[in-house]
Amino acid sequence: MIKLSIEDLQVKLGKNVILPDISLQVEEGAFISLLGPSGCGKSTLLKAIAGIYPASKGTVQLNGREITDLPPHKRNVVIVFQDMRLFPNMSVAENVAYPLKIRKVGAEQRRSEAEKLLSDVQLEGFGDRRIHQLSGGQQQRVALARALAARPDVLLLDEPFSALDENLREGMRALVKELHQKFRMTTILVTHDRQEAMSMADKAAVMMDGKILQYDEPTEIYHHPADEHVAEFFRDCVYLSGSVEGGVFRTDGRIELPLGIDDGTYDVMLKAGAVPEKKEAE
Amino acid sequence: MNKKKNRLLRAVLVLTAVIILVPALVIVLWSFTGKWPWPHIFPATWSLRTYEELIFGTSPLPGLLGSSILLASIVALLSTVIATMTARATEIYRVPGRQLIRYAEFLPMVVPGTVFAMGFQVTLIRAGLNDTMTGVVLVHLVCGLPYAYAIMTDMTAAVGDALEEQAQVLGASGTKAFLDVTLPQLVPGLLSSFSMSFIISYSQYFTTLLAGGGQVKTIALVLVPYIQSGDRALSSVYSVVFVGSALIVFAVFEKAVKRANRGMQQ
Numbered sequence: 001m002i003k004l005s006i007e008d009l010q011v012k013l014g015k016n017v018i019l020p021d022i023s024l025q026v027e028e029g030a031f032i033s034l035l036g037p038s039g040c041g042k043s044t045l046l047k048a049i050a051g052i053y054p055a056s057k058g059t060v061q062l063n064g065r066e067i068t069d070l071p072p073h074k075r076n077v078v079i080v081f082q083d084m085r086l087f088p089n090m091s092v093a094e095n096v097a098y099p100l101k102i103r104k105v106g107a108e109q110r111r112s113e114a115e116k117l118l119s120d121v122q123l124e125g126f127g128d129r130r131i132h133q134l135s136g137g138q139q140q141r142v143a144l145a146r147a148l149a150a151r152p153d154v155l156l157l158d159e160p161f162s163a164l165d166e167n168l169r170e171g172m173r174a175l176v177k178e179l180h181q182k183f184r185m186t187t188i189l190v191t192h193d194r195q196e197a198m199s200m201a202d203k204a205a206v207m208m209d210g211k212i213l214q215y216d217e218p219t220e221i222y223h224h225p226a227d228e229h230v231a232e233f234f235r236d237c238v239y240l241s242g243s244v245e246g247g248v249f250r251t252d253g254r255i256e257l258p259l260g261i262d263d264g265t266y267d268v269m270l271k272a273g274a275v276p277e278k279k280e281a282e
Numbered sequence: 283m284n285k286k287k288n289r290l291l292r293a294v295l296v297l298t299a300v301i302i303l304v305p306a307l308v309i310v311l312w313s314f315t316g317k318w319p320w321p322h323i324f325p326a327t328w329s330l331r332t333y334e335e336l337i338f339g340t341s342p343l344p345g346l347l348g349s350s351i352l353l354a355s356i357v358a359l360l361s362t363v364i365a366t367m368t369a370r371a372t373e374i375y376r377v378p379g380r381q382l383i384r385y386a387e388f389l390p391m392v393v394p395g396t397v398f399a400m401g402f403q404v405t406l407i408r409a410g411l412n413d414t415m416t417g418v419v420l421v422h423l424v425c426g427l428p429y430a431y432a433i434m435t436d437m438t439a440a441v442g443d444a445l446e447e448q449a450q451v452l453g454a455s456g457t458k459a460f461l462d463v464t465l466p467q468l469v470p471g472l473l474s475s476f477s478m479s480f481i482i483s484y485s486q487y488f489t490t491l492l493a494g495g496g497q498v499k500t501i502a503l504v505l506v507p508y509i510q511s512g513d514r515a516l517s518s519v520y521s522v523v524f525v526g527s528a529l530i531v532f533a534v535f536e537k538a539v540k541r542a543n544r545g546m547q548q
Binding site for chain 1: 445447450453454459466
């Protein structure tokens with residue numbers, strides 16, 4: 001049962017090919033992360049999924065329905081942006097209720113749903129405030145509540161925590177996970193924070209230069225990186241260049257390593273052994 | 283410190299008010315003047331001759347006011363709409379040739395109206411639009427658009443389309459997203475653009491004369507010849523009407539906008 005399916009997607013901005021050929025399958029209700037350095041095309045991929053950027057080749061399917069050529073407002077795919085993008089001409093409750101208003105939900109029901117969603121993001125009673133009266137963390141939570149109000153098939157989070165303080169970020173991550181458990185909507189989190197990507201997601205896709213290098217479970221990526229780019233992105237590691245002769249690997253220096261592999265030139269990669277534990281406050 | 287600053291600010295305010303108001307008061311005084319020979323400080327005789335001419339004369343005031351305000355309002359509305367759309371094309375959609383559009387929009391600010399009005403007149407005659415209201419609206423648009431466009435480009439670039447993008451992914455169509463999210467943010471720009479174009483159209487003389495051929499009458503059109511012919515009393519009374527009516531229009535306009543704003547927030 002595949003929910004979101006991207007096949008051979010190509011995205012061009014002007015004459016530049018940002019994403020040459022992307023394929024990605026996300027199962028229903030899954031929480032995946034798109035991880036990669038800035039400029040690798042992960043935000044572009046999100047905007048292409050949401051329909052803000054048109055695809056020049058390939059398809060995007062949602063529940064077997066092709067949505068490649070649908071305009072953004074007909075896809076039911078919502079992005080929460082890094083810069084929150086709350087509407088300054090509306091109150092907090094009006095912001096949250098905006099997707100409902102578009103869907104012609106009555107005023108009474110709008111108000112009660114907005115209140116419910118605000119309490120879901122721990123902002124009970126903030127409905128009448130103006131946007132500029134909120135802190136950054138509160139604004140991010142309003143943006144989250146507003147996205148949930150649209151009841152999206154796919155929720156896209158574009159580095160939603162990077163504008164927040166470190167101590168706020170931890171709380172927001174927990175909240176997002178909690179909301180995902182509760183609403184069970186398919187979620188894609190874009191981030192350049194490795195720990196965030198690995199700790200929050202069921203599966204992670206590592207992106208570089210517009211390509212997905214590896215798409216797997218976090219522990220799998222950690223222990224068996226697909227290539228040295230993925231490995232390097234995840235941790236500091238060291239390569240020893242040398243060659244194998246008669247089953248023994250030798251470098252120019254004095255390292256000798258008996259390995260039962262065919263003769264030839266090899267790179268040996270050294271990396272720290274265990275997945276680092278998350279530090280708990282003592 | 284703060285009190286001192288306040289007092290200084292107030293002094294500057296009062297000074298500017300005096301500098302502007304006192305000469306304006308002299309104009310009001312002149313408009314009631316029969317004879318004012320040198321070296322009298324105040325007019326020697328008073329008269330309502332100018333007001334008679336103003337109200338019952340060759341171009342009666344109500345018609346004159348009506349056509350001036352109507353003309354300026356049409357020009358202001360059209361130039362604001364055109365400027366908003368053009369700014370959107372060049373700043374958001376980044377249409378090809380936008381540099382050329384920006385340059386062309388700027389040209390009427392550089393080339394004096396008296397120069398391009400001649401060529402414009404020829405075009406109007408060919409199109410059969412000379413001596414008509416439409417012709418005058420067109421030539422006033424050329425004068426007002428550069429300012430409206432300059433205001434709206436800055437405004438549009440500052441507002442951007444980030445919020446519109448957000449509204450669209452939340453389910454709003456392009457038009458709805460623009461109306462719900464972008465338009466409210468553009469309001470200050472729309473108001474300045476409207477006021478600017480209004481006052482530019484309101485104070486056009488030469489272009490109105492040429493394109494309208496005297497058929498389209500405005501206050502400025504009547505006022506300027508009196509200044510040139512040296513009838514101080516008559517030019518003063520039209521100046522009073524010119525400034526006064528513009529002020530009244532802006533006051534009404536501001537009040538309407540405030541009421542509309544209050545209505546929107548409820």
